[in-house]
Amino acid sequence: MAKSDDKYQIPVSFMLGGNRWRVIHKEMRDYYGECDCDRRRIYISTRVEGMPTSRKDQYMTYIHELGHAILHVMGYPDDERMVMAVEQLVFQVLETQRFKTVPQQKTK
C-alpha cells in the first residue's frame, strides 16, 4: 500500500440507521460498486473489466454506495444522479478539509 493510499481508508463495517452495514471487496465484471440495501452490504470492486481499481477509485465508490445506503435508510427513492452529485461533493470536502493542530496539553 502506497503512503498516499493511507488517506483513502475504507472500513469493513459501520453503523447506519441503527444497523451494522458491511463493506466487502470483490472482483466485479462491469461495476465499481454495488449497494445491497436490503442485506445492508456495500460491495467494492477490486477489478473492473480485468483491470485493478485504484484505492482512490475504491474510496470514491465507497462514498457513492454510501449515498445509496443513506437514501435507502431515509426512505427516499433511489436516485443515481443525486448519488453521483453527493459522491463528487463529499469527496471534494474530504480531499480538501483542513484541521487545526491543537498543541498537546502538558499533563502534571
Ligand SMILES: [Zn+2]
Ligand atoms: Zn450508483
